[in-house]
């Protein structure tokens with residue numbers, strides 16, 4: 001039986017596909033390639049198409065014996081979601097509804113999916129625990145929380161079991177050097193910093209240096225993409241064991257400031273990285289750090305690449321060898 005990975009040609013999806021293949025799983029990918037890259041797939045059977053295409057979903061489920069779904073496909077730019085909410089409700093919420101409908105019709109009852117730290121909004125305390133208040137401060141986070149709630153009802157009414165994984169900041173690249181991060185446009189700090197080191201950008205903007213943190217810049221939790229991939233495989237095993245639906249944070253529990261990331265990138269690359277300090281962005285909390293105790297104790301997950309230098313070194317090895325990412329494709 002196969003695992004269906006939606007959004008498997010994207011950044012985190014492609015690393016999870018690689019992990020599943022390494023463990024001998026059969027993999028089917030559904031990806032529209034709207035932000036993904038065909039070249040990022042190291043194997044598996046690819047269907048190019050949209051999650052909201054119900055006929056395609058029915059065909060995919062009838063042509064393959066799908067045991068479980070890992071659902072990455074979504075739109076995930078916070079800024080864009082505040083300009084075009086329709087796109088986010090349509091792709092994220094309606095897309096998930098179509099997928100769950102396809103699963104129901106095909107009798108597939110296990111799903112692991114990408115949620116986000118953005119479901120919490122401004123945290124009440126750090127490290128953030130799964131039981132803390134969820135109050136998204138942008139449309140993107142709201143759509144992900146709506147997807148979680150939708151899954152909860154599909155479980156209660158139809159018995160489709162789910163695991164929602166709320167990731168903090170994914171970073172780094174695959175050890176093979178073959179796949180890595182190539183978002184267009186790029187909005188994540190570590191690739192932006194490394195693109196500045198490569199002189200593809202003039203400078204890196206730091207939004208606010210007067211936060212109540214040690215050096216005044218925001219603190220975030222960075223988690224290696226291969227550790228994230230490992231958590232997805234563990235979540236599938238958890239559902240295979242017949243366990244109850246659940247939500248887990250995935251972060252490494254360590255926060256690093258924007259300045260620390262830039263200084264570490266300078267050290268790793270040996271290159272100059274010009275910085276421009278700008279105004280704070282609305283809705284940017286000072287500190288976002290996860291408690292991943294639940295994932296550690298229940299899933300047995302133990303992030304093996306938690307060191308910031310190691311994460312940046314791994315990202316640098318991809319960016320310096322693939323300055324144009326996957327090229328023009």
Ligand code: NAD
Nearest residue numbers: 007010011012032033034035036050051073074076114170
């Ligand atoms: P990505 O954009 O690289 O991957 C998303 C993939 O989904 C792409 O390959 C895209 O082509 C595909 N896709 C989008 N809409 C589709 C549709 N309607 N039908 C079929 N395919 C579609 O993003 P990523 O960084 O790999 O993130 C993956 C998931 O993780 C997303 O759901 C995102 O919200 C979530 N997430 C990411 C981060 C992060 O740090 N990157 C943090 C928290 C949550």
